[in-house]
Amino acid sequence: MKTSRWALYALTVGAFGIGVTEFVIMGLLLDVGRDLGVSVATSGLLISGYALGVVVGAPVLTALTQRWPRKALLMTLMGIFTLGNLGCALAPTYELLMAARVLTALAHGTFFGVGSVVATSLVPQDQRASAIAVMFTGLTVANVLGVPFGTWLGQHAGWRATFWAVSAVGVLALAVLAAFVPARAGATGPASLRADLDALMRRPVLLGFATTVLGFAGLFALFTYIAPLLTRISGFGDAAVSPILLVFGAGLVAGNLAGGKLADRHLPATVLGSLALLAGVLVLTGWALHSRAAAVVAVGLLGAASFATVAPLQMWVLEKAQGAGQSLASSFNIAAFNLGNALGAWLGGVVIAEGPGLASLAWVSALLPLGGLAIAAFAMLMERRPRPNVATA
Numbered sequence: 001m002k003t004s005r006w007a008l009y010a011l012t013v014g015a016f017g018i019g020v021t022e023f024v025i026m027g028l029l030l031d032v033g034r035d036l037g038v039s040v041a042t043s044g045l046l047i048s049g050y051a052l053g054v055v056v057g058a059p060v061l062t063a064l065t066q067r068w069p070r071k072a073l074l075m076t077l078m079g080i081f082t083l084g085n086l087g088c089a090l091a092p093t094y095e096l097l098m099a100a101r102v103l104t105a106l107a108h109g110t111f112f113g114v115g116s117v118v119a120t121s122l123v124p125q126d127q128r129a130s131a132i133a134v135m136f137t138g139l140t141v142a143n144v145l146g147v148p149f150g151t152w153l154g155q156h157a158g159w160r161a162t163f164w165a166v167s168a169v170g171v172l173a174l175a176v177l178a179a180f181v182p183a184r185a186g187a188t189g190p191a192s193l194r195a196d197l198d199a200l201m202r203r204p205v206l207l208g209f210a211t212t213v214l215g216f217a218g219l220f221a222l223f224t225y226i227a228p229l230l231t232r233i234s235g236f237g238d239a240a241v242s243p244i245l246l247v248f249g250a251g252l253v254a255g256n257l258a259g260g261k262l263a264d265r266h267l268p269a270t271v272l273g274s275l276a277l278l279a280g281v282l283v284l285t286g287w288a289l290h291s292r293a294a295a296v297v298a299v300g301l302l303g304a305a306s307f308a309t310v311a312p313l314q315m316w317v318l319e320k321a322q323g324a325g326q327s328l329a330s331s332f333n334i335a336a337f338n339l340g341n342a343l344g345a346w347l348g349g350v351v352i353a354e355g356p357g358l359a360s361l362a363w364v365s366a367l368l369p370l371g372g373l374a375i376a377a378f379a380m381l382m383e384r385r386p387r388p389n390v391a392t393a
Contacts, residue, residue: 004122007185008131010176011115012138014078017169018108019142020150021085022050024162025101027151031159036094043094046101053102054338058109062331065110070118070327071181075174077107077114082170089163109338112136113331116314118185126264128318133260133311140256140307144249148242199325200332207379208317211372212336213343215275215313218282218368219306220344222361223248225352226299233359234295244299251303259308263315268380271316274309275373279366281305286362309369310337316376344368 025032029043036043065073084104091097112135119135120128154162199205222229230236230244263270281301288298314333321329344365351357351364 006176006180007122007182008119008134010173010180011074011119011135013169013176014074014081014111014115014173015135015138016142016146017078017138017166017173018081018111019139020146020169021081021088021104021163021166022108023143023147024150024154024166025050027147028154028159028162031154032094032097035159036097038094046098048342049098050101050105050108051338051342053105054109055335055342057106058113058331058335058338059328061106061110062113062328066327069183070114070185071177071183073114074111074118074181075177077111078170078174078177080104080107081111082167082174085163085167085170089160089167109334110331112334114327116318116330117326118181120315120318121185122182129263129267129270129311129315130257130260132314133256136256136307136310137253140249140252143252144246148246197325197328199321200329202320204320204379204383205317205329207375208313208320209333209336211271211275211376211379212313212317212333213340214368214372214375215278215309216306216337216340217344217347218278218365218372219302220341221348221351221365221368222282222285222344223302223306224345224348225358225361228358229289229361230295230299233289234292236292236295244296247296247300248303251300251305252307255304255306255308256310258304260311262308263312267312267315267319270312271309271376272373272380274305274312275369275376278305278309279369279373282362282366282369286360286366289359289362 025046029046032046033039033043061077065076068076081104084100084107087100087103088097091100115135116132119131123131150162150165153165154160226245226248227238227241230241231238236244259270259274262273281298285295285298285302288294314330317329317333318326347368348361348365351361355364
């Protein structure tokens with residue numbers, strides 16, 4: 001059991017590095033733009049390019065490497081991640097920086113997708129969702145500690161220094177994966193792309209993807225615009241935004257671990273309950289933003305509620321895919337999380353620019369996880385319906 005625990009921690013280190021490199025660019029856009037001579041809007045495409053790399057890379061790379069041993073694949077992915085960040089640190093032009101970001105993103109979805117399968121193979125049956133949550137703790141800690149530190153480092157030593165530091169994290173992750181992940185971890189027998197695709201097209205799996213997209217779209221429809229919400233509606237100064245985001249990060253860690261524990265006890269109830277909780281917290285946030293103290297509490301609750309959904313949704317898709325199709329389905333679900341991020345950010349912008357405006361964003365955002373809740377409930381209801389018996393003469 002101690003060996004399994006260290007293997008989970010090795011996955012957590014990799015998740016931490018990936019989390020930092022995904023989100024730290026948000027705090028360095030001005031520095032990158034000034035250094036490479038591009039506008040802030042053009043710099044912002046580095047975020048979109050990364051997300052596109054995740055959405056495309058997760059299923060494609062997983063399908064192409066389905067016959068690889070899981071440990072060898074994870075180490076290769078971490079090697080790609082490290083090379084991509086080295087490319088970012090050395091990139092002399094914006095175009096090469098974008099290419100390096102996309103290369104890095106290719107490893108993201110497959111690492112989390114395959115890593116989820118490996119994590120569940122390391123623990124007893126009743127601890128699988130918690131194992132996924134432990135791995136995703138690396139992503140949450142990246143938001144709490146890694147991203148603020150990476151932003152500070154980039155602003156004081158140059159944005160390239162941040163990518164050098166993340167590359168060092170990649171080397172560390174590669175070493176601990178090699179040392180602690182068992183060679184046969186996550187093995188599922190002979191792989192067949194056709195069998196994987198058949199598993200992917202099962203109705204419960206497809207409904208699981210849709211639930212994931214809508215759940216995280218609800219979060220990012222609001223969270224993408226958290227700075228203007230806090231400054232224009234709650235009345236905070238610009239300097240207060242970063243400390244408040246630390247509260248959000250603390251909520252991410254707590255909610256992620258709690259969601260994993262609850263999902264191990266009763267997965268369907270946790271999927272439904274976490275989505276309902278997220279919708280409720282988004283509604284609450286709409287009122288809380290008009291009070292500074294209440295806004296801080298709501299931001300922490302939003303972090304907890306949003307990541308309480310991650311391990312249950314990932315575990316639900318894994319259960320419905322079954323067998324050798326789990327790696328591909330798991331990676332597709334990671335792509336679904338990122339698709340939800342992009343969809344939510346776009347929808348939030350539409351609400352602000354064309355709809356009821358910034359003040360109504362929280363309530364509109366709540367409709368998305370409610371849609372996910374309806375889909376999940378429908379999927380579970382369909383599973384409970386008895387199949388009709390075929391009478392024989």
